[in-house]
Amino acid sequence: MSVNLVTPTLPLRLKRVDFEDAHDSGAFKCKRPRLSQPPSPGLAPCLRPLSQSPGPADPGDHCVSRIGPYVLLEPTEGTQTYRAVHHVTEQEYICKVTSVKKYQELIAPYTQLSAHENISQISEVVMGEKNIYIFFERNYGDMHAYVRTCKRLQEDEAVLLFGQMAAAVAHCHKSGVVLRDLKLRKFVFTDRQRTKLVLQNLEDSCLLDGEDDSLTDKHGCPAYVGPEILNSRHSYSGKAADVWSLGVVLYTMLVGRYPFQDVEPAALFSKIRRGVYTIPDTLSARAKSLVCCMLRKVPSQRLEASDILLHPWLHCSTSNPCHQLSSRTSSDQVVPDFTDSEDSN
Structure with a gap:
C-alpha cells in the first residue's frame, strides 16, 4: 500500500491513503435530535443504563484495518472511534473516523484554538477515499x-x-x-x-x-x-x-x-x-x-x-x-x- 503525502492546509500532519476505505462512510452519520423535539418515552439519555450488545457481532462488522502507518483495532465508545496502534513505534492512539463531508466541520474548533495543556491536540490526519481518520494521543479513561x-x-x-x-x-x-x-x-x-x-x-x-x-x-x-x-x-x-x-x-x-x-x-x-x-x-x-x-x-x-x-x-x-x-x-x-x-x- 502506498501513502502519498499531501500539502496540509491546516497545521496538522496530513496523509492520503490510496485505497478504498474498509469502513462504510454511511455508518458514521451523526444523529443530533434537538431538545425542542418531543422527548422520547423512557429514561433520559444520560440516565439510561449501559446498553448491552444485541447479540454476537457479525464478523463483517469490524476487522483489523491498516490505515496508513496505523492499525485500527476494536472500536471504543460509540461507532466512530477506534483504538489504534502505530505499526512502527507501537504507540497507542485513539482514532476518530469521519466522512469527507464532515471533516471541515469537525476539525474547525481544533484549528481555531491555540495550544493549551488541557485541550487535546490532533496528532495526525490520514485521508482516505471515503473517510478521514483523525488520530489523538491515547487516554486512560474519562x-x-x-x-x-x-x-x-x-x-x-x-x-x-x-x-x-x-x-x-x-x-x-x-x-x-x-x-x-x-x-x-x-x-x-x-x-x-x-x-x-x-x-x-x-x-x-x-x-x-x-x-x-x-x-x-x-x-x-x-x-x-x-x-x-x-x-x-x-x-x-x-x-x-x-x-x-x-x-x-x-x-x-x-x-x-x-x-x-x-x-x-x-x-x-x-x-x-x-x-x-x-x-x-x-x-x-x-x-x-x-x-x-x-x-x-x-x-x-x-x-x-x-x-x-x-x-x-x-x-x-x-x-x-x-x-x-x-x-x-x-x-x-x-x-x-x-x-x-x-x-x-
Missing part, C-alpha cells in the same frame, strides 16, 4: 467513568481536576469557541495516575463570529442542559450555558449524582426549568459557593469561565484542603451510567 468508580471525589482531588476542566473551558471561550454539549465524559485522563485532564471532544462546538455568543441551536445532554435553553424560544448565551454545564460537572464530581434527575425526560426538564437543587452539608462553604455561582437560573448572574479560575475554592492547597468529604460509600450517591445515546444529544 471523568464520567472515574466518578462512577469513586462514587464521589474528595474536595482536594476535585480542586486539582476541576481546575484543569475550567481552564480548558476558559481558553475555549477566550478563543471564540462555545462547547455547547459540555459534560464529564468529554474530559479524559492523559496519565495512568489520573491527575492530568484534557478536553478531547469538540465535535458539537460552535465558532463565534466576534464577541456575540448568542445561539439559537438547542441540543445537549439532558442532565447538563441549562434552563434558558429549555425556556427560551429565542437566542441564549452560549458561554453562560457552558458555565451551567460546568456547574453540573462540579456538582456531580463532589456529590456523586446529578443536581437534577428523573427517569422521565419531561419531569427532568421541569426540574431544570425551576432551577431548584440541594447541596449536601458535607461540602465546604467554598465548594457550595462555587457551585451556586455557576448553577444560577439567570444566565447573566453566573460567573464567566475566566472568573471561575479566580474563585477561592480552586486555590486550596492539597496539603491544606478546603474540606474533606465523608466516606464515599453512601449508597444513595450514584452517578448514572452513560450510553451511546448520550453522544447523540
